[in-house]
Amino acid sequence: MQSPLILIAETRQDLRSMTRDHLEQSGFRVLPAMTAKDIFNALSTTPVRAVVLDSALRGADGLDLCRDVRERSHVPIILVGADSSEVDRVVGLELGADDYMAKPYSARELAARLRAVLRRGGERSSGLRRHSQALFDGWVVDFARREVTDPTGQPIALTAAEFALLSIFLDHSQAVIARARLMELAGVRDGGSSDRSVDVLVSRLRRKLGAGGRPAPIVTVRGVGYMFSAAVDRR
The missing domain is CATH 3.40.50.2300 (Response regulator)
Incomplete structure (x- = not known):
């Protein structure tokens, strides 16, 4: 290779x-x-x-x-x-x-x-990659093609970091992920309490998933972390 x-x-x-x-x-x-x-x-x-x-x-x-x-x-x-x-x-x-x-x-x-x-x-592949697709609230995530499609069928461009973050949320849907754990899973360096890298990534992903006027299914759990609130269907 x-x-x-x-x-x-x-x-x-x-x-x-x-x-x-x-x-x-x-x-x-x-x-x-x-x-x-x-x-x-x-x-x-x-x-x-x-x-x-x-x-x-x-x-x-x-x-x-x-x-x-x-x-x-x-x-x-x-x-x-x-x-x-x-x-x-x-x-x-x-x-x-x-x-x-x-x-x-x-x-x-x-x-x-x-x-x-x-x-x-x-x-590297993760456990979620055993499924070729994940569906939530009309959205479709195609892991083989690394494509995300909104409920109207329009493709949404995600960066590598955003796609990885979405994959983590899909893999832990409807469960609260502590901020420190999310940083660990996403491979984001923790440079101290002022390092907002993971928060910026979440904000970017939330903005893209909410671009169609619907609220993005990413909930901030104050003082703890984040939760992906939508139910996920894997295929």
Whole structure:
């Protein structure tokens, strides 16, 4: 099986080279990029499995670029930037990133984060994958195709992290999942009480499942976690 191809969009040549060397030693293939044009050319012509995107990439604001990549592709995105504040992390996640790392970061940790987003993107199967579909409130989730269809038959685009989160909720429907447990199942790093990564993911998924005017079946259990309130039929 061919190693996953990772697109590294990094402004600094020395960091790009160092990261490339370490990721290749860790079993990945690496494709470097220096501009937004490089990124979109690669995504349209090459089977890229994940993107590591510098928020200070030349030629475009990195956060806007993150949003543009997400609009064109479901590929997992790890956003890296010089600002480690909660605001930057939350904005990056809201714009479609699957994870956020502050500079300076270790290439070893980046490799671990990449494995995590690839797992969430479907590298490994879970118990739920024994069923090809899950149905709830008129929605259809097709695990083989990784497609989600709303009650009107329209497809809804989910990121890898959002699809993984929905899969967890479907696997634990009508049961309260503690926030810490949900973070563990989703592979979201807990950086302390101020880290809202899992809350942002839940918010993004809730917004998409409620886009048709119906309330999304994700209930916040204050002080505990979340519950997927809909009954799920698996086929």
